[in-house]
Amino acid sequence: xxxxxxxxxxxxxxxxxxxxxxxxxxxxxxxxxxxxxxxMRQGSVKFAVIGDTGTGDNHQLAIAKQLTSSRATFPFDxxxxxxxxxxxxxxAKDYDKKFALPYKPLLDGGVKFYASLGNHDDPSERFYKLxxxxxxxYYSFKPGNAxxxxxxxxxxxxxxxxxxxxxxxxxxxxxxxxxxxFHHPPYSSGEAHGSDxxxxxxVEPVFVKYGVNVVFTGHEHFYERIKPQKxxxxxxxxxxxxxxxxxxxxxxLEAKGFxxxxxxxxxxxxxxxxxxxxxxxxxKTIDSGSVHRVGKVEPTPNRTAQPVVATGxxxxxxxxxx
Amino acid sequence: MxxxxxxxxxxxxxxTLAAPAAAQKxxxxxxxxxxxxxxxxxxxxxxxxxPEALVLVNFQKRVDAYMAIHKAAAKDxxxxxxxxxxxxxxxxQEALGAKIRAARADAKPGEILTPEIRNKFRRLMYxxxxxxxxxxxxxxxxxxxHERDEGIPKKVPLKVNATYPEGNPLPTTPPNVLLNxxxxxxxxxxxxxxxxxxxRDVQANIIVDFIPNAIQ
Numbered sequence: 324x325x326x327x328x329x330x331x332x333x334x335x336x337x338x339x340x341x342x343x344x345x346x347x348x349x350x351x352x353x354x355x356x357x358x359x360x361x362x363m364r365q366g367s368v369k370f371a372v373i374g375d376t377g378t379g380d381n382h383q384l385a386i387a388k389q390l391t392s393s394r395a396t397f398p399f400d401x402x403x404x405x406x407x408x409x410x411x412x413x414x415a416k417d418y419d420k421k422f423a424l425p426y427k428p429l430l431d432g433g434v435k436f437y438a439s440l441g442n443h444d445d446p447s448e449r450f451y452k453l454x455x456x457x458x459x460x461y462y463s464f465k466p467g468n469a470x471x472x473x474x475x476x477x478x479x480x481x482x483x484x485x486x487x488x489x490x491x492x493x494x495x496x497x498x499x500x501x502x503x504x505f506h507h508p509p510y511s512s513g514e515a516h517g518s519d520x521x522x523x524x525x526v527e528p529v530f531v532k533y534g535v536n537v538v539f540t541g542h543e544h545f546y547e548r549i550k551p552q553k554x555x556x557x558x559x560x561x562x563x564x565x566x567x568x569x570x571x572x573x574x575x576l577e578a579k580g581f582x583x584x585x586x587x588x589x590x591x592x593x594x595x596x597x598x599x600x601x602x603x604x605x606x607k608t609i610d611s612g613s614v615h616r617v618g619k620v621e622p623t624p625n626r627t628a629q630p631v632v633a634t635g636x637x638x639x640x641x642x643x644x645x
Numbered sequence: 646m647x648x649x650x651x652x653x654x655x656x657x658x659x660x661t662l663a664a665p666a667a668a669q670k671x672x673x674x675x676x677x678x679x680x681x682x683x684x685x686x687x688x689x690x691x692x693x694x695x696p697e698a699l700v701l702v703n704f705q706k707r708v709d710a711y712m713a714i715h716k717a718a719a720k721d722x723x724x725x726x727x728x729x730x731x732x733x734x735x736x737x738q739e740a741l742g743a744k745i746r747a748a749r750a751d752a753k754p755g756e757i758l759t760p761e762i763r764n765k766f767r768r769l770m771y772x773x774x775x776x777x778x779x780x781x782x783x784x785x786x787x788x789x790x791h792e793r794d795e796g797i798p799k800k801v802p803l804k805v806n807a808t809y810p811e812g813n814p815l816p817t818t819p820p821n822v823l824l825n826x827x828x829x830x831x832x833x834x835x836x837x838x839x840x841x842x843x844x845r846d847v848q849a850n851i852i853v854d855f856i857p858n859a860i861q
Binding site: 413415452478479481516519520524 | 725726727728729730731732734735738778781782785788811812814815816817818819820821823824828831834847848850
């Protein structure tokens, strides 16, 4: 019994070492330089956004490597995850291969990961400490002393209990920036899934009522920046390990789309501006710009839409790629 | 010969034109008829209560009875707590599942979702899966379980006490469907797979009961 336990431990250590070796060999020794243009101001809130990551394959590893590399010049403190954190299983081996090992340099560097649940995630993932979900399917957190609060939702199961929680949390937030993230996109130009309108019907009125500024989602395996909807900036970041090439269809929703490569986002909030830069697995900038927050928004009883993102060039900045 | 061929062409054209109309007719199933047992009707008459409400009260009682089993099993099992060791999560989940299975070894389909409760649920879900909006809801249900490029999911056994297959996607339960169904304690959830509704124990990852052909 004891011997077989030792054998299991040895096998696991060996497979972990092998994976690290593959990771090291698969990546070029020196990555192409990333041209990071965010303001990179001291004291700002800096974070990264990844989605649909849990494959454990070379694409996930390539994005993980780029993330690690970008942190040298853009020292983000945490990463938000858009769900589908573990594809194909949730054994201890899956957690290692699809999360702990790819992001080991970041975890070792003290970066915190905040996960949300996708349709490929077992809700028991909420008990995994490194996902920082505190055992909850939906939760909120506030990084440091900044007036920013994040709300991680479980879009797989948006029942009235969760909606009530969201309403209460947003009402009590008091933060200038209210950022929601979850798996299914309420707006999307994707041909495989498209906009999740039933989800949108439930959450959008709450977002509008309390002046949610930005929403990050995944599920669609591409990057898309949606034109601001009812004053809210929407981003889809679901290609950090999976890709559906050519899946962005023509739609009026798209401000910028990229479905030709794997991506992740770097985001910085300073004052009333949120800067974003989306990079590919080769370190190329796919999209960049900023979202400007317009004043403080108070809830109104009639749930009237109040713009929190300035219209007409609010999401300004260069765009490259597709 | 020519006449026969022309007749054939005309017949084919008629059939082609008639097909969409026939398909349209098929796409609009009638709402399920209420099926309330004599016992429930009698109870409703005796207590001056609404029989429809009694069906839901009955469901709640059965859920409560299940939860008593779940809680007793959880008390004797490893607690599912936050951990950096994912093996502990899995072990706790499996231990709880084994205890519940042992306690419900004789459980049969329909023990919680009885025939009249199944009928009630079908009627509650009918409005949200019909028409244009309903079509979208059904599409969303289908997309999560049969995603392109995600491989073929394992067959989910429609069996009481069965484990929900590890690694299979968990199809999103659309919010409009959830809003129409009775509330559940946080240990339980509804999931819809193809046309079947599953009552799943989230913590133990087991199928507690199910409704075949819950949506039309």
